[in-house]
Amino acid sequence: MYIDVFATAGGADPGLLAGKTVLIIDVLRATSTITTALANGAAGVLPVLTIAEAREAAAGLTPGTFLLGGERKALKIPGFDLDNSPRQYTREVVAGKTIIMTTTNGTVAIKQAFPAAALLIASFLNARAAAREAWKTGTDIYLLCAGTRNRFSLDDAACAGLLVHCLQELEPGARLGDLAFALRHLYLSYRDDLPHLISHASHYQRLMDLGLEADIAYCLQQDVYDVVPRWDKERNLIVLPLD
Amino acid sequence: MYIDVFATAGGADPGLLAGKTVLIIDVLRATSTITTALANGAAGVLPVLTIAEAREAAAGLTPGTFLLGGERKALKIPGFDLDNSPRQYTREVVAGKTIIMTTTNGTVAIKQAFPAAALLIASFLNARAAAREAWKTGTDIYLLCAGTRNRFSLDDAACAGLLVHCLQELEPGARLGDLAFALRHLYLSYRDDLPHLISHASHYQRLMDLGLEADIAYCLQQDVYDVVPRWDKERNLIVLPLD
Numbered sequence: 171m172y173i174d175v176f177a178t179a180g181g182a183d184p185g186l187l188a189g190k191t192v193l194i195i196d197v198l199r200a201t202s203t204i205t206t207a208l209a210n211g212a213a214g215v216l217p218v219l220t221i222a223e224a225r226e227a228a229a230g231l232t233p234g235t236f237l238l239g240g241e242r243k244a245l246k247i248p249g250f251d252l253d254n255s256p257r258q259y260t261r262e263v264v265a266g267k268t269i270i271m272t273t274t275n276g277t278v279a280i281k282q283a284f285p286a287a288a289l290l291i292a293s294f295l296n297a298r299a300a301a302r303e304a305w306k307t308g309t310d311i312y313l314l315c316a317g318t319r320n321r322f323s324l325d326d327a328a329c330a331g332l333l334v335h336c337l338q339e340l341e342p343g344a345r346l347g348d349l350a351f352a353l354r355h356l357y358l359s360y361r362d363d364l365p366h367l368i369s370h371a372s373h374y375q376r377l378m379d380l381g382l383e384a385d386i387a388y389c390l391q392q393d394v395y396d397v398v399p400r401w402d403k404e405r406n407l408i409v410l411p412l413d
Numbered sequence: 414m415y416i417d418v419f420a421t422a423g424g425a426d427p428g429l430l431a432g433k434t435v436l437i438i439d440v441l442r443a444t445s446t447i448t449t450a451l452a453n454g455a456a457g458v459l460p461v462l463t464i465a466e467a468r469e470a471a472a473g474l475t476p477g478t479f480l481l482g483g484e485r486k487a488l489k490i491p492g493f494d495l496d497n498s499p500r501q502y503t504r505e506v507v508a509g510k511t512i513i514m515t516t517t518n519g520t521v522a523i524k525q526a527f528p529a530a531a532l533l534i535a536s537f538l539n540a541r542a543a544a545r546e547a548w549k550t551g552t553d554i555y556l557l558c559a560g561t562r563n564r565f566s567l568d569d570a571a572c573a574g575l576l577v578h579c580l581q582e583l584e585p586g587a588r589l590g591d592l593a594f595a596l597r598h599l600y601l602s603y604r605d606d607l608p609h610l611i612s613h614a615s616h617y618q619r620l621m622d623l624g625l626e627a628d629i630a631y632c633l634q635q636d637v638y639d640v641v642p643r644w645d646k647e648r649n650l651i652v653l654p655l656d
Contacts, residue, residue, distance in 0.1 A: 353595075
């Protein structure tokens with residue numbers, strides 16, 4: 171088993187992802203939000219790239235069965251129901267609903283990984299479960315970080331390092347790519363003080379400036395959920411598998 | 414002053430590099446070789462992307478004044494004078510000669526950085542001098558790692574981390590991008606045992622398989638040279654500035 175990491179959505183070669191298991195990571199905040207929404211009973215998450223595409227998808231669904239969610243520049247999109255704060259995706263709000271979602275980095279990374287054999291959603295919130303689910307596939311595993319504006323982002327990098335660490339516990343003989351090795355080391359160095367590490371992320375400052383420190387604290391919680399959202403190719407929907 | 418790192422040549426946005434100071438890093442082996450060649454009295458290094466381009470450039474020069482150097486798949490190119498081993502670029506061989514050079518990753522990274530205001534060549538061999546020269550420009554600084562087959566490479570990453578560390582000693586108030594922060598940490602964690610870190614690089618195994626351990630040991634020596642090769646835009650040649 172080979173394990174490696176792409177630091178940005180744009181840095182990933184979709185051809186290389188074909189037939190592999192891909193874990194998408196966008197800690198602040200898309201994959202934390204998707205994990206939360208599905209853990210709280212959302213029927214599914216439909217990832218779309220553009221606001222126009224989101225509205226088009228909404229037009230094809232029965233009113234009352236869906237919610238529009240996501241962000242541009244970390245802010246709610248005009249006319250949408252929800253922004254990209256995982257704390258908005260409570261059971262009361264999302265249970266039974268399909269979430270049509272577009273975000274700046276996260277949904278781009280998800281789309282990039284469509285050629286994968288298994289496309290799973292990972293975050294600190296469900297890290298251990300996500301690693302186990304990926305490991306069970308038996309294929310090589312790529313961790314695809316969304317990054318921020320197509321740059322390496324410390325929050326995603328730390329989460330990728332945690333996932334590599336979990337995967338190597340499950341499969342001690344796994345070969346690690348160079349970035350997987352480096353990020354596992356980064357995570358293990360800072361595991362007891364993740365907020366300190368994340369405070370050096372440029373993305374962190376943007377969210378702090380917007381008063382979103384509670385979102386950050388929420389997203390850095392580890393293994394709160396045991397669910398692993400998975401993209402269902404036929405339905406083009408991220409769901410929780412029934413098994 | 415802002416300092417950040419691109420992990421691969423392909424990951425760098427040439428537009429972002431415009432007007433900045435860029436340090437090119439390809440430890441194993443292009444920038445180690447260029448540094449060695451110029452330290453040993455080569456007249457200049459002409460970076461070209463393709464073998465055909467190299468032969469075309471050679472045709473325009475007086476026989477005896479130049480050498481063809483570089484590699485494909487880490488091996489000497491048929492008909493070339495030198496491969497990409499820095500230990501071949503001795504004073505006896507290169508003094509006074511122009512080196513026409515094409516490598517798989519390094520010369521690609523150099524070409525990517527042509528829009529930079531100052532394009533400097535860095536390696537472990539000249540790290541401290543390169544950091545000081547970059548710092549003296551006063552602009553933002555990007556470290557552009559060549560990477561290996563467009564992937565993050567631990568050898569370049571460790572050297573980038575050393576350069577960030579040197580730059581931050583010179584400019585304690587410098588802001589670090591996310592990857593600069595992570596790689597400085599990586600370097601500082603392994604500074605006393607770099608060979609151990611580099612032994613985890615996938616590129617390392619390739620060079621070991623080819624019997625090039627002496628090249629690796631050579632390239633990991635720190636601050637052997639005080640010279641900083643710089644791309645001279647008007648002459649399209651990497652040279653040592655006269656001042």
